[in-house]
Amino acid sequence: MAMIEVRGLRKSYAALEVLKDINFSVDKGEVVVVLGPSGSGKSTMLRCINLLEEFQGGEIRIDGEAIGYREDAHGVRHWCKERDNAKLREQVGMVFQSFNLFPHRTVLQNVMMGPLKVQRRARAEIEPIARELLGKVGLLDKADQYPARLSGGQQQRVGIARALAMQPKVMLFDEVTSALDPELVGEVLRVIRRLAQEGMTMIIVTHEIHFARDVADRIIFMDGGLIVEQDAPATLLSNPKSDRLKLFLRRYQGDYLAD
Amino acid sequence: MNILISNLPYLLKGAMITLALAGVIVTVGNLLGLLLGAVSALVGRLGQSLITLYIFVLRGIPVLVIMLLGYYMFPALGYRVPAYVAVATAHIVYVSAFVAEIVRSAINSVPTGQIAAARSLGMRRFGILREVLLPQATRIAIPPLLNNSLTAIKQTSYVSVVGVWELTYAAREVVERTLASFQIFLGVMAIYFLICYPLSLFARWCERRTTVIQ
Numbered sequence: 001m002a003m004i005e006v007r008g009l010r011k012s013y014a015a016l017e018v019l020k021d022i023n024f025s026v027d028k029g030e031v032v033v034v035l036g037p038s039g040s041g042k043s044t045m046l047r048c049i050n051l052l053e054e055f056q057g058g059e060i061r062i063d064g065e066a067i068g069y070r071e072d073a074h075g076v077r078h079w080c081k082e083r084d085n086a087k088l089r090e091q092v093g094m095v096f097q098s099f100n101l102f103p104h105r106t107v108l109q110n111v112m113m114g115p116l117k118v119q120r121r122a123r124a125e126i127e128p129i130a131r132e133l134l135g136k137v138g139l140l141d142k143a144d145q146y147p148a149r150l151s152g153g154q155q156q157r158v159g160i161a162r163a164l165a166m167q168p169k170v171m172l173f174d175e176v177t178s179a180l181d182p183e184l185v186g187e188v189l190r191v192i193r194r195l196a197q198e199g200m201t202m203i204i205v206t207h208e209i210h211f212a213r214d215v216a217d218r219i220i221f222m223d224g225g226l227i228v229e230q231d232a233p234a235t236l237l238s239n240p241k242s243d244r245l246k247l248f249l250r251r252y253q254g255d256y257l258a259d
Numbered sequence: 260m261n262i263l264i265s266n267l268p269y270l271l272k273g274a275m276i277t278l279a280l281a282g283v284i285v286t287v288g289n290l291l292g293l294l295l296g297a298v299s300a301l302v303g304r305l306g307q308s309l310i311t312l313y314i315f316v317l318r319g320i321p322v323l324v325i326m327l328l329g330y331y332m333f334p335a336l337g338y339r340v341p342a343y344v345a346v347a348t349a350h351i352v353y354v355s356a357f358v359a360e361i362v363r364s365a366i367n368s369v370p371t372g373q374i375a376a377a378r379s380l381g382m383r384r385f386g387i388l389r390e391v392l393l394p395q396a397t398r399i400a401i402p403p404l405l406n407n408s409l410t411a412i413k414q415t416s417y418v419s420v421v422g423v424w425e426l427t428y429a430a431r432e433v434v435e436r437t438l439a440s441f442q443i444f445l446g447v448m449a450i451y452f453l454i455c456y457p458l459s460l461f462a463r464w465c466e467r468r469t470t471v472i473q
Contacts (some may be wrong), residue, residue, distance in 0.1 A: 050379055082383055090381035100376035104394045114380035117390055159376075164378060 002131060003028045003063055003201045004049065004170060010057030012135040018044050019055070020225040026170075029199040033212040035231075036222035037248060045222070046172045049051075049203070050094045051085045062091060065168055086125040088116060093163030099155040101147040107158050108135065108143040114166040126165075133161040137191050155183030157191055164195075171195065173204040189215075209252055213237055221245050263446045267387070273429030274450050280343070280425055281412040281454070284350045288411060289404065291351060292358020300366045300388055310359060315328040322414050325353045327431035330421045345457035346418040354411045361407060396429050405462035409455050410473075415450075426450060 002025040009022035018041045026032050034042045036139060047053040049060055051068050051188040060067050067088045069077045071224045079085075101110050111130040115121045134140045136156035139150075147155050156176055173192060177185040189211050196202060196215050207214060212219055223244045229236060240246045250258040299310040317325070329349025333340040369392050377387040419428035430447045434440045 047375075052375055052378060086378070086383045089379055094376075094379040096372060096376060096379075098370075099374050100370075100372035102373065102376070102391060104398070113377075113390065114382075117386055118381040134267045153317070162376075163379070 001028055001064075002026065003030070004043075004203070005061040006049070006058070008058035009045065009048060009055060009060065011041075011048060011053065011055040018225050019048070022058070022222075022225075024220060024227060024230060026201060026203060028201055030217045031196045031200075031202045031204065031215055032115065032218050032220060033216035034203060034205045034220045034222060035207075035209065035212060035248070036228075040222040041225040042222050043110035043174050046094070046174050046203060046205055047168075049094050050172055051089055052094075054079055060124075062088065069162060076117075085117075090166055091169045092113070092169045093166060095159045095163050095171070095176045096158070097171045097178050099147070099152070099159050100178070101155055101158055101162070103147050106144050106146055107139065107150070110147065110158055111161045111165050113162065119166070128163055130161075133164050134158075136164075136194075137161045138187070151184060152180045153187045156180065156188045160188075160191055169201065171200055171202045173202065173206070175205050177206065177208060180209070207252075209237065209249075221248070223248070260442065261300060263407055263442045266433045266437065266443065267364065267446065269433060270426065270429055270446060270450065273424065273426035274454070277412075277415055277426040277451075278327050278454060280350075280415045280418065282348060283347055284415065285408045287353045288354030289358050289367060289408065289422035291355035295359035296362025296366065297393065299363050300392060301384055305366050310363070314356045314360045314363075315364070317353055318360070320353075322350070322353050323417050323420065325349050326417050327421065330392065333410060342421065343424045346421065346423050350411065350418075355416075357410075357432060361400050361403045362396065365403075368399055369395045369446050401465045402462055405465065407457060409458055409462075412455055412458070413451065 004026040009019050010017070011019040020021060022034075022041075022045060034045070034050055036042050044053060048055045048068075049062075055068070059069075068080060068085060068251075070080055071077055075227070100115065101107075103227075105113065108127070108130055111133055112123070112126050112182055115126045115129070116123065131140060131143065134143055137160055139154055139157055139161070142154060142158075147158065150158065159176070177188050177193075180188065185208065189208065192202070192204065193211075193215050204212075204215070216233045218230060219233050219236045221236065221244075222226050222243075228242050228244050229240065237249065240249055247258055284376060295310055295313070299307050302310075326346055326349045329352070330342065330345050333345050366388075373391050373395070374387060377391045382390065415425060416427040417427060419431065422428070430443050434443050437443065
């Protein structure tokens, strides 16, 4: 049973076509890692799945339900009401490259923001859950700090806890370690790996190929707004079929003169 | 100096009117401007354009001209309105345009990632404005807003031009009577300063407080 299904996804900014016919699906509990060079459309694709971007063609289904657009009797697509789209975003957690924590709220308040302001649940009911999540990402002692006092790695772990607090069906990770110092990357990846082991359905956009090999059930390689290859990590990374992926992997392995 | 002291009670009576006038203008002007600035973050492109037009038109007109316009507008439209109300209305409209612009630009200066994060949690426009944008924009906007309020207080002296009685008008009366222009206006300067100084201190305090949190 596919938890996320993307069919014929197309997206352009004015004349620039950034996603050209993207097709894939993610099963419940599956971890899919998306690799690809900058500008290949990975982040845009994630943002479409969370309806942070409108798209011009195709269909995205979360847990069987088509999201973002409805077709009228004449087959014309209409962007759904903000209320409905917001409802759907609740089911899809997203973690950002630049953390995007709310700087005017403490760590605990950041984590409780969604349940409190969107789900309108009682504070007494939520706070233990929020603290438990902070414990899970190893930051319970930072609950009352403001984000500015935290390191990048800590901020990103709060970002993960904040997204998890909504109890999403799916988690999307958008280059969540790209803005971190190398020695802070590990603490964030460990949290993500644990989520994977617990059976969370995830799409992870990253440049950490070793992590991808370790955590992914499947890797999707994107380039130029298309999915070029997708396969199990071992197969895809050891036997790349396309020239584009071969070149990408050579560059990644430090052959910076490859072209 | 004696002339100033003997006329001080009269001047202070004028100062009370100035205070009252400034209080109304600053309060209502800020509220109206805040509303316009916040609304421009909520509404579509047409509403935004209208608010931008409002801001740009008023920014391009001297406050004295707006005030004269306000003063003569009511009679021209066939309404009889007390002079105080007419000039206060004009000043409020003028002040609100500057406040709206400060609030609008403060909201715009909140990084777009904040909006993306809030949306990804399922928050909607009004909630995002209330929980995410306004609290952050306020911190950015407070120093320029207080500065703007100080200007608004001082601008109330223009109302003396159309014969509305307040501190500056009272001072001119005293000068006509006593011919001690330098002494009297020195005293008036001190009174305006004493009205504005606490607000200046408050602005500094706010600024310090917001820098510590960041």
